[in-house]
Amino acid sequence: MPDTSSQPRRPRSGSRRDEAARLAVLHAADDLLEEHGFGALTVEAIARRAGVAKQTIYRWWPSKVEILLDTLIADSEKSLPVPTERPTAETVRGYLRGYARFLTHDPAGKVLLALIAEAQHHPATAKSFHERCLGPRRDQERAMLAQVIDAGEVAPSLGPDAALDALLGPIVYRALMGASIPDELVDALFEDLLKPRAKCERPADTWLTPG
Numbered sequence: 001m002p003d004t005s006s007q008p009r010r011p012r013s014g015s016r017r018d019e020a021a022r023l024a025v026l027h028a029a030d031d032l033l034e035e036h037g038f039g040a041l042t043v044e045a046i047a048r049r050a051g052v053a054k055q056t057i058y059r060w061w062p063s064k065v066e067i068l069l070d071t072l073i074a075d076s077e078k079s080l081p082v083p084t085e086r087p088t089a090e091t092v093r094g095y096l097r098g099y100a101r102f103l104t105h106d107p108a109g110k111v112l113l114a115l116i117a118e119a120q121h122h123p124a125t126a127k128s129f130h131e132r133c134l135g136p137r138r139d140q141e142r143a144m145l146a147q148v149i150d151a152g153e154v155a156p157s158l159g160p161d162a163a164l165d166a167l168l169g170p171i172v173y174r175a176l177m178g179a180s181i182p183d184e185l186v187d188a189l190f191e192d193l194l195k196p197r198a199k200c201e202r203p204a205d206t207w208l209t210p211g
Contacts, residue, residue, distance in 0.1 A: 024050040025057055026071045033068065034107050038114040043067075065118065065125050068111050069132050075108035076133075082140035089153040089196040092145065096167060096186045103175035113176055138164070154194040166193050 028049035032041050041064055047054040061067045080102045083091045103109040115133075119126035142160045149156065156163040167189050174181050190196070 021050070021052050021056065022060065025052060025060075025067060026074065029064065029067045030071050030075075030107050030111065033114060034110055038118055065115070065128060068115060069128065072108055072111045072115065073133055075106070076102070076112070076137075079106050079108060082137065082144055084140065084144065087144045087147050088151070089148055089194070092148055092154070092194065093187065093190050095141075095144070096171070096190055097183055099168065100171050100175075100181035100183075100186055103171065104181055109175070113172075116172065116176070153197050155197070156194050158193065163193055 025046060028046045029041065032045055032049055036045075043054055043057050043064055046064065046067065047057055050057075057067070061070070080095075080098055083095060103113060115125070115129050119129045138161075141164055145154075145160045145164060148154050149160070158166060170189060171181055171186065174185075
């Protein structure tokens with residue numbers, strides 16, 4: 001008789017059903033937020049759209065905010081990862097441009113903006129939002145910028161956190177106002193606030209004027 005203890009166990013169908021239901025809830029929350037906005041989003045509506053019982057949702061998430069946070073974290077890790085491997089000044093520029101596109105064109109960007117707005121009125125939302133999403137992402141962004149500063153590729157006059165606030169603040173503000181965020185605006189913020197090396201180290205002869 002074969003030793004079944006050494007054979008890999010087949011996944012249970014219940015686990016697969018749970019994962020399918022979890023993803024259905026996340027997708028339903030994402031879609032309903034985009035269709036109707038945060039105020040009209042309810043757990044009941046999410047349950048109907050996902051085809052699961054409301055009790056199932058409450059067993060996994062205490063509120064619609066936590067559902068949206070799970071959606072945002074999962075989607076932003078795919079659509080807007082923070083570069084970690086040997087970032088350069090152009091890596092940072094690309095990340096800022098990607099951030100602008102994420103907020104204006106990606107459904108998960110709408111989730112981020114909705115949670116930013118909701119956090120202004122509800123301390124519990126603000127706390128969970130910061131602990132689960134904003135704080136960890138800021139740690140990654142700070143590490144990215146610190147590597148680029150240490151490499152001498154940029155020379156911001158502000159500290160890393162203040163520089164990130166000054167870079168991302170206008171982008172988020174325009175997205176909240178429903179305004180476009182052209183690459184030219186992002187590039188201007190990047191050049192003015194980070195002072196990339198290429199801008200600072202212009203060859204000496206370019207400073208000479210014809211005699």
